[in-house]
Amino acid sequence: MNVLLGVGGGIAAYKAAELARALMEGGARVQVVMTAGAQEFVQPLTFAALTGRKVITDLFSSASGDATLSSAIEHIGAAQQNDVLVVAPATADLLAKFANGLADDFLTTTYLAFTGPVILAPAMNTNMWLHQATQENMKRLRARGHRVVEPDEGHLACGMTGPGRLASPDVIASAVLAEGNRRYDLEGETILVTAGPTHEPLDPVRFLTNRSSGKMGYAIAEAARERGARVILVSGPVHIPAPRDVTLVPVRTANEMRTAVLDRLAEATIIVKSAAVADFYVSSPPNQKIKKTAARLSLELDPTPDILSELGRKKEDRLLIGFAAETENLDREARRKLEAKNCDMIVGNLVGGDTGFDSDENEVVLALRTGETLIVARASKRVIADRIFDEALRLRLALYARQ
Numbered sequence: 001m002n003v004l005l006g007v008g009g010g011i012a013a014y015k016a017a018e019l020a021r022a023l024m025e026g027g028a029r030v031q032v033v034m035t036a037g038a039q040e041f042v043q044p045l046t047f048a049a050l051t052g053r054k055v056i057t058d059l060f061s062s063a064s065g066d067a068t069l070s071s072a073i074e075h076i077g078a079a080q081q082n083d084v085l086v087v088a089p090a091t092a093d094l095l096a097k098f099a100n101g102l103a104d105d106f107l108t109t110t111y112l113a114f115t116g117p118v119i120l121a122p123a124m125n126t127n128m129w130l131h132q133a134t135q136e137n138m139k140r141l142r143a144r145g146h147r148v149v150e151p152d153e154g155h156l157a158c159g160m161t162g163p164g165r166l167a168s169p170d171v172i173a174s175a176v177l178a179e180g181n182r183r184y185d186l187e188g189e190t191i192l193v194t195a196g197p198t199h200e201p202l203d204p205v206r207f208l209t210n211r212s213s214g215k216m217g218y219a220i221a222e223a224a225r226e227r228g229a230r231v232i233l234v235s236g237p238v239h240i241p242a243p244r245d246v247t248l249v250p251v252r253t254a255n256e257m258r259t260a261v262l263d264r265l266a267e268a269t270i271i272v273k274s275a276a277v278a279d280f281y282v283s284s285p286p287n288q289k290i291k292k293t294a295a296r297l298s299l300e301l302d303p304t305p306d307i308l309s310e311l312g313r314k315k316e317d318r319l320l321i322g323f324a325a326e327t328e329n330l331d332r333e334a335r336r337k338l339e340a341k342n343c344d345m346i347v348g349n350l351v352g353g354d355t356g357f358d359s360d361e362n363e364v365v366l367a368l369r370t371g372e373t374l375i376v377a378r379a380s381k382r383v384i385a386d387r388i389f390d391e392a393l394r395l396r397l398a399l400y401a402r403q
């Protein structure tokens, strides 16, 4: 992988040397571009020695050292020859220039000519970072699809404490290497994901629900989109932002979720049902708030529609992946649900401990239609999401081969 590393003029410029080294250790070829400001903090020779390549320092100096190559167009070559552009530290000035398309040096002109993934690692004084102008620029850059490695909080060189410190070079390097190794193996798929809890009204102000935060389902939607799929995310009420570039269909109740899922079923090639749908509801909740008139209150609950079972009957050749949240007998329950609901895979997770509901991590078993049961060790929900898709694609091949 070829990485173009843009170094901005900030006190954290020296950390870009560690980043260059981490990228090379990860197998990348690194070409460094330094702004004039960056050269006030670190000598280009440092990067040249680390990368073994001449550092590009301005628009009119050639990195190739070839006098016949017009350095004035070299930024186009740099843009074409590299797979990822990472800018660290990305100063407030650079972010403003990128956001507004200003191109007055090698790095800013290359940014405009570059069509691949861009990763920005901002670093600056806390007030500069929090300033409305910088935050508006960040919003525009994020909306362009650029990946931002958020600055850390801590004690800054200017004496202030707060967000603005360059993220660790290892963290930035992982983001860059992950971007370079990104797979597009879900291109052409439309993936219907359900996420979050449902709210089942008891009266106009109260409802039945559960502890689902939506994190698992949103990680699945994000992984699918990043691997090239079109994603329809049917989500119960949650407090986390939807991943960008997915079609979000917000719903509240199990019945609304059923309608939304069936409405979009024809478009889907893979369905992942990670939502924690309420199993019971009050079919005719009163129009007025229930008064506290009795010492005890009994609720009459009806079962909600079992959406996964209905999908199992209607799925045809779509891949259907359900979830099972269990407090015991995980493998057995996962396999029982796989058979009972005609799924191709059940993701079983033990809940009640510190994984599953509301945590950033999960630990699951994958019960597959082929009869295999795979154990996936504790990892972030995003890593689990990728593993689910790895196994789903493998499973589909195995199922085709059987036909």
Ligand code: PMT
Pocket: 196, 197, 211, 212, 213, 214, 215, 216, 217, 254, 273, 274, 275, 276, 277, 278, 279, 304, 305, 306, 307, 308, 309, 321, 322, 323, 324, 325, 326, 337, 349, 351, 356, 357, 358, 359
């Ligand atoms: O949202 P998070 O905080 O990240 O938590 C993630 C999670 C724990 C909610 C998730 O990993 C999970 O386990 N989701 C399924 C929870 C659940 O409802 O499990 P279940 O065993 O009760 O249901 C089995 C399957 O049937 C699920 O795919 C569920 O979506 C589906 N179902 C359940 C009831 C119903 N009426 N209709 C359904 O389709």
